[in-house]
Amino acid sequence: MSALTGRIVVIVGGGSGIGLQLARQVVAAGALVHLGGRTAARLSAAAAELGPAATWQVVDSTEQDSLAAFFGALDRVDHLFTPGASYTVGPMRELSDEEAASPFVTKFWGQYHAVKYAAAKLSADASVVLMAGAASVRPPAAAPAYVACNAAIEGLGRGLAVELAPVRVNVVSPGTIDGNLWANRPAAVRAASFAQYRKDTLLQRVGKESEVADAVLYLFGNSYTTGSTLYPDGGYSLR
Numbered sequence: 336m337s338a339l340t341g342r343i344v345v346i347v348g349g350g351s352g353i354g355l356q357l358a359r360q361v362v363a364a365g366a367l368v369h370l371g372g373r374t375a376a377r378l379s380a381a382a383a384e385l386g387p388a389a390t391w392q393v394v395d396s397t398e399q400d401s402l403a404a405f406f407g408a409l410d411r412v413d414h415l416f417t418p419g420a421s422y423t424v425g426p427m428r429e430l431s432d433e434e435a436a437s438p439f440v441t442k443f444w445g446q447y448h449a450v451k452y453a454a455a456k457l458s459a460d461a462s463v464v465l466m467a468g469a470a471s472v473r474p475p476a477a478a479p480a481y482v483a484c485n486a487a488i489e490g491l492g493r494g495l496a497v498e499l500a501p502v503r504v505n506v507v508s509p510g511t512i513d514g515n516l517w518a519n520r521p522a523a524v525r526a527a528s529f530a531q532y533r534k535d536t537l538l539q540r541v542g543k544e545s546e547v548a549d550a551v552l553y554l555f556g557n558s559y560t561t562g563s564t565l566y567p568d569g570g571y572s573l574r
């Protein structure tokens with residue numbers, strides 16, 4: 336028996352990347368996992384890999400009706416993680432206003448509304464982990480709206496921790512992670528970014544999806560931690 340045995344873990348953005356890796360680890364710890372994302376085929380493949388402890392439903396966190404239907408179909412939520420987002424990153428002088436707003440539309444408001452529609456289903460000892468990014472405290476390149484969005488999510492975690500107590504709300508803010516997100520970027524961009532990150536971080540390597548999932552598991556499990564942000568970033572934010 337682990338503390339997660341029989342608990343219901345909901346992951347909005349659980350069909351790939353860090354969310355799917357967390358799903359693997361919570362299922363291994365005995366939890367039931369419910370995956371959300373926009374693409375049925377991705378969620379179905381993820382659930383097939385995870386086995387009978389996994390269920391899934393399509394949801395788009397930029398659409399409040401979609402979130403209401405997603406959480407309305409659930410009996411209860413014991414732990415919620417919300418990494419689902421899709422956005423454009425770049426300099427103020429190059430992005431359109433719509434592109435610059437996209438991290439806020441998908442990553443900030445998507446998570447805000449996910450928690451809003453989950454709130455009625457959160458059990459008394461539930462916990463929520465929001466996804467930010469260590470660019471919040473150390474911008475790696477010119478991407479001011481993305482940097483500000485991640486800082487805002489860390490503030491959102493503190494604000495929600497106050498409002499939702501005794502439900503705990505925390506934030507994970509990773510550095511560069513070698514996984515699905517970067518695998519889908521051009522090889523030359525990935526190689527240059529990883530090389531720069533190795534120079535910039537204390538541990539001289541990029542991270543693994545499992546290392547972020549481990550941080551989320553800690554925040555799910557530690558019953559006296561709320562309103563905190565953890566940085567699984569190899570020390571990037573210190574240099």
Ligand SMILES: NC(=O)c1ccc[n+]([C@@H]2O[C@H](COP(=O)([O-])OP(=O)(O)OC[C@H]3O[C@@H](n4cnc5c(N)ncnc54)[C@H](OP(=O)(O)O)[C@@H]3O)[C@@H](O)[C@H]2O)c1
Nearest residue numbers: 348351352353372373374395396419420421468512515516
């Ligand atoms: N990987 C890194 O280096 C890194 C570092 C710091 C922070 N992060 C953050 O981690 C988060 C997840 O990244 P990842 O590395 O796990 O990459 P990922 O594999 O691209 O994960 C994103 C997941 O979210 C889903 N998604 C996207 N938009 C959605 C929406 N509107 N509603 C619901 N689901 C949505 C995607 O599936 P569908 O497209 O099918 O919906 C996908 O499964 C991102 O917010 C990113 O900013 C990543």
